[in-house]
Structures are given as C-alpha cells and as structure tokens.
Amino acid sequence: xxxxxxxxxxxxxxxxxxxxxxxxxxxxxxxxxxxxxxxxxxxxxxxxxxxxxxxxxxxxxxxxxxxxxxxxxxxxxxxxxxxxxxxxxxxxxxxxxxxxxxxxxxxxxxxxxxxxxxxxxxxxxxxxxxxxxxxxxxxxxxxxxxxxxxxxxxxxxxxxxxxxxxxxxxxxxxxxxxxx
Amino acid sequence: xxxxxxxxxxxxxxxxxxxxxxxxxxxxxxxxxxxxxxxxxxxxxxxxxxxxxxxxxxxxxxxxxxxxxxxxxxxxxxxxxxxxxxxxxxxxxxxxxxxxxxxxxxxxxxxxxxxxxxxxxxxxxxxxxxxxxxxxxxxxxxxxxxxxxxxxxxxxxxxxxxxxxxxxxxxxxxxxxxxxxxxxxxxxxxxxxxxxxxxxxxxxxxxxxxxxxxxxxxxxxxxxxxxxxxxxxxxxxxxxxxxxxxxxxxxxxxxxxxxxxxxxxxxxxxxxxxxxxxxxxxxxxxxxxxxxxxxxxxxxxxxxxxxxxxxxxxxxxxxxxxxxxxxxxxxxxxxxxxxxxxxxxxxxxxxxxxxxxxxxxxxx
Numbered sequence: 001x002x003x004x005x006x007x008x009x010x011x012x013x014x015x016x017x018x019x020x021x022x023x024x025x026x027x028x029x030x031x032x033x034x035x036x037x038x039x040x041x042x043x044x045x046x047x048x049x050x051x052x053x054x055x056x057x058x059x060x061x062x063x064x065x066x067x068x069x070x071x072x073x074x075x076x077x078x079x080x081x082x083x084x085x086x087x088x089x090x091x092x093x094x095x096x097x098x099x100x101x102x103x104x105x106x107x108x109x110x111x112x113x114x115x116x117x118x119x120x121x122x123x124x125x126x127x128x129x130x131x132x133x134x135x136x137x138x139x140x141x142x143x144x145x146x147x148x149x150x151x152x153x154x155x156x157x158x159x160x161x162x163x164x165x166x167x168x169x170x171x172x173x174x175x176x177x178x179x180x
Numbered sequence: 181x182x183x184x185x186x187x188x189x190x191x192x193x194x195x196x197x198x199x200x201x202x203x204x205x206x207x208x209x210x211x212x213x214x215x216x217x218x219x220x221x222x223x224x225x226x227x228x229x230x231x232x233x234x235x236x237x238x239x240x241x242x243x244x245x246x247x248x249x250x251x252x253x254x255x256x257x258x259x260x261x262x263x264x265x266x267x268x269x270x271x272x273x274x275x276x277x278x279x280x281x282x283x284x285x286x287x288x289x290x291x292x293x294x295x296x297x298x299x300x301x302x303x304x305x306x307x308x309x310x311x312x313x314x315x316x317x318x319x320x321x322x323x324x325x326x327x328x329x330x331x332x333x334x335x336x337x338x339x340x341x342x343x344x345x346x347x348x349x350x351x352x353x354x355x356x357x358x359x360x361x362x363x364x365x366x367x368x369x370x371x372x373x374x375x376x377x378x379x380x381x382x383x384x385x386x387x388x389x390x391x392x393x394x395x396x397x398x399x400x401x402x403x404x405x406x407x408x409x410x411x412x413x414x415x416x417x418x419x420x421x422x423x424x425x426x427x428x429x430x431x432x433x434x435x436x437x438x439x440x441x442x443x444x445x446x447x448x449x450x451x452x453x454x455x456x457x458x459x460x461x462x463x464x465x466x467x468x469x470x471x472x473x474x475x476x477x478x479x480x481x482x483x484x485x486x487x488x489x490x491x492x493x494x495x496x497x498x499x500x501x502x503x504x505x506x507x508x509x510x511x512x513x514x515x516x517x518x519x520x521x522x523x524x525x526x527x528x529x530x531x532x533x534x535x536x537x538x539x540x541x542x543x544x
Contacts, residue, residue: 028418066269070244074266 083178097132102177118168118177119152125159215416216423217403224294226430227287233431234284241277251374253367256331257452275442285468296518300402302505311392313496318385325377332450337459340365348481405510471528
C-alpha cells in the first residue's frame with residue numbers, strides 16, 4: 001500500500017491514492033531506466049552527462065579553491081634580527097640555564113661559572129625543549145634522554161644532530177643573543 | 181576482509197547495511213516515496229529549503245571564520261581585520277557569512293508567513309509550527325549574538341541598545357546582567373556572546389531543526405485548505421529526484437544572489453569599539469529588529485514589551501487557537517491576524533527606512 005501524505009484522515013488518505021499517481025511514478029521510473037540504458041550505449045545523453053559532470057566539477061572546484069587558500073595560514077609579518085637583547089644579566093644565575101625568545105625561536109642561554117653559551121633549546125630529536133642538568137653539568141632533554149655538551153654538541157641519545165649554536169654576550173648588564 | 185569486498189562487489193551493500201542497522205533502511209525507503217503536491221501555491225514550498233541552504237552555508241563559513249577569529253576584547257577587532265585584509269579570500273568568507281545570515285533570516289520569514297497564510301500549522305502539524313517557532317527565535321538569537329563579534333563601533337552600540345530593551349521587561353535587569361556578564365557591554369559580553377553564537381545556539385538549532393525535518397518527512401507537505409476537494413491539486417510529484425532537483429535550482433539562484441551581494445555590497449569593517457566614544461549618528465539595529473525598535477519609540481517601553489510578548493505567545497499557539505483549521509475549514513479571523521502582523525512589520529520597517537535613509541540620508 002502506498003502512503004499518501006498531507007492528509008490526516010486515514011479514509012481520505014486512501015481515497016486520494018489516484019491512478020495518476022501510480023502512472024506518474026511509472027513514467028519517472030521508465031525515464032530513469034532510459035537514462036541508464038542510454039548512458040550504457042553512448043549517444044547524446046552520454047555527452048550531456050559528461051558535460052553536466054564537468055560543469056559540476058568546475059563549480060565545486062571554484063568553491064573549494066578559496067576555502068583551501070583561506071584555510072592555509074598566511075605568513076604573518078615578523079621582524080628577523082641578527083641580534084637582540086633578550087634579558088638582564090641577573091636573570092641567569094651561575095650554573096643555570098634559561099630559555100629566551102629570539103626571532104620567535106626558543107634559545108637556551110647557559111651560565112656555567114660566569115661563562116655564557118647560547119644554542120637552540122629545541123632538541124633535534126623530536127623538538128622537546130631541553131634543560132640544564134646542574135648535577136651532570138650538561139644539557140639534557142627530558143623527553144627521550146638526549147644529552148648535549150654545554151655548547152650544544154651531541155653526547156648521547158637518539159638525537160641526529162647538535163643543537164644550533166648562537167652567539168651570546170653580556171653588555172651593560174644586558175644579555176645579547178646574536179646569530180653565530 | 182576479502183569476503184566483505186566480494187559481498188559488496190556482488191551488490192550486497194544494501195543487504196550488508198540492512199543486517200547491521202535493520203529498520204533504518206526502511207526509513208530511507210519510506211522517505212524515498214515522499215511526494216510533493218503541485219498547485220498554484222507550490223512556489224512557497226521552496227523557502228524552507230532555502231532557509232536550510234543558507235543555514236548550511238552559515239555552518240561552513242562560520243567554521244572557517246573560527247580558524248582565525250579571537251573572541252577577546254583586545255584581539256577580536258584585530259583578528260576580524262586580519263581575516264579580511266591578510267588571509268586569502270578572508271574578505272569573501274566574512275561577507276558571505278554576513279550576507280547569508282541576512283538571507284537566512286529573510287527566507288525564514290517568508291517561509292513562516294507562507295506557512296501561516298496557507299494554515300499549514302493545522303492538525304496534524306502543530307509540532308512542526310512549534311518547532312518552527314523555536315527555530316525562528318534561535319535564528320534571531322544567532323543573528324543578535326553574531327552581531328557583536330566584529331567588536332566594531334556599530335556592533336558595540338547596536339548590541340548595547342538591544343540589551344537595553346531587555347531591561348524594560350519584568351526581571352529584565354537580572355537577564356541583562358546574565359547576557360552581558362556584568363552591568364555593561366564589555367569583553368565579558370563578547371566572550372558570552374561568542375559562546376552562545378558558536379556552541380549553544382547552533383547546537384540547539386541543529387537539534388530542533390532535526391525534529392522539524394523528521395516531522396516534515398513523516399507528515400509530508402501540507403496543502404492549503406480545500407485544495408484537494410476542489411481539485412486544485414494537479415498531482416503529487418516525487419520528492420526524489422523531481423522536487424529535490426527543483427529545490428537545487430532554487431539553491432543555485434540563492435547562491436548566485438549571495439555571491440553577488442557579498443562582492444558588490446560588502447559590509448563595512450568600521451572602527452574598533454571604544455566604550456568611551458559617543459554613539460555614532462544613525463545607530464539602529466539590523467532590519468529584522470526594525471519593527472520592534474520602531475515600536476519601542478512609539479509607545480512606552482512597558483506597553484511595547486507587554487503587547488509584543490502577548491502577540492508572540494498568540495503566534496506560537498495559533499495551531500491550538502485556530503480550531504476551524506483543524507476541521508479543514510477556513511477562519512478569516514486568523515488570516516486577518518496574519519495580515520495585521522505582517523502589515524505591522526512592513527509598516528514599522530518602512531518608517532525606519534524612511535527616517536534613516538530618505539529623510540536624513542546624511543548619516544549614512
């Protein structure tokens with residue numbers, strides 16, 4: 001039994017099931033069948049199918065292109081400097097290290113008995129930030145136990161390379177980091 | 181795995197799904213037999229679908245805006261400008277979001293009034309009307325909360341004025357404090373509005389919308405009173421694919437209009453909101469709040485709030501008040517009430533338009 005919508009009353013609902021309705025559905029189904037058969041045998045319909053498909057693809061592409069461009073983050077303007085004051089002398093007491101931001105990158109400044117060194121704080125293994133291990137007097141990454149010398153050269157662990165080195169000096173009580 | 185692929189290759193996909201989700205395929209089968217009646221007023225059947233289409237665009241563009249927007253007092257305006265000036269096609273996404281919001285509200289109003297005048301709310305569709313009414317409130321809520329997010333002067337003062345009207349209601353100060361997150365429109369308000377706009381209101385809207393659409397599938401399309409008996413229905417066409425294809429044409433026209441408006445009539449960026457700046461000249465809410473805005477100027481606020489509240493309750497309960505329609509009989513009283521409501525909206529909007537754009541267009 002076919003269900004006719006739009007009528008609340010059940011008796012009415014059954015009344016309005018017309019023959020025309022059934023005929024209409026038959027016509028739609030046979031039209032769809034023709035489309036499928038035509039597409040299989042080729043011909044004008046086939047060409048139209050391709051044309052509609054191509055235009056449809058073009059249409060979707062025109063929408064997806066701006067969305068893709070929009071979603072990819074644009075370059076933000078940032079200043080790249082060769083050297084910068086990152087902090088005051090007292091911020092890194094003897095036998096300790098502190099991470100400062102230099103050109104938006106984390107840079108470790110070490111003070112071992114008054115002798116300053118600076119290198120990238122990003123471990124070359126998987127990018128964790130390293131720390132100064134005062135007991136062992138070297139640099140240690142807590143993530144996977146990578147160890148570096150106090151100048152950033154590799155000692156042991158899974159890391160593939162040394163930490164990138166920077167220059168550092170203390171001038172007028174300021175710590176200045178510069179590209180080595 | 182190989183067995184599964186072999187099964188699917190033999191066209192057993194439906195069978196495979198059937199074994200797992202059972203009766204759901206019967207629901208799909210049932211829905212695929214949905215028909216849409218054809219008659220002189222069939223054109224109004226497109227506007228619900230158009231509202232839905234613009235809502236989908238709102239979700240997509242809204243999610244895209246969330247990639248860069250920062251909902252804090254200090255960063256909102258800057259990130260809003262960044263989207264439009266620095267991000268590729270950012271201007272387009274924002275303009276489409278703003279225009280689509282306006283078109284969604286417009287389509288929703290057309291859909292609501294056409295359903296009203298065709299008495300589509302009558303038995304058994306009372307719940308469709310009620311869910312539609314809730315969706316109307318939610319849509320206006322989404323529009324209002326979204327309006328503050330650019331955090332420019334216009335947004336700031338429009339929302340300030342809007343919240344001010346709440347305080348005229350009984351217990352309004354209490355509600356206004358909750359909405360504002362304090363005694364004034366500040367960064368606290370922005371954070372609240374943002375939360376409402378991107379999480380709570382869209383979530384509720386999706387929930388109520390699902391109910392609205394499921395009811396639509398089960399009850400089908402309403403026919404104006406007496407059309408079937410008088411032989412005015414020329415037949416019922418299958419929803420899939422016939423009506424859906426026509427719906428699709430409607431959406432494409434809507435989409436073309438949306439892109440045209442976004443490119444040719446962009447919304448302004450404005451100045452960053454400054455709570456210590458005097459309100460700019462010609463400040464007024466968006467057009468869908470003009471009627472209430474104008475009415476508040478014409479009568480004492482208490483009168484306005486009371487009459488509007490009563491009118492809204494009557495509007496929501498119309499399927500239960502119009503007893504004649506439930507018996508498939510026409511009642512001119514309710515048609516008149518509809519004409520009066522629509523007339524009120526149109527006349528009040530025209531007055532605002534006349535005062536702000538014709539009489540003193542200098543402010544724009």
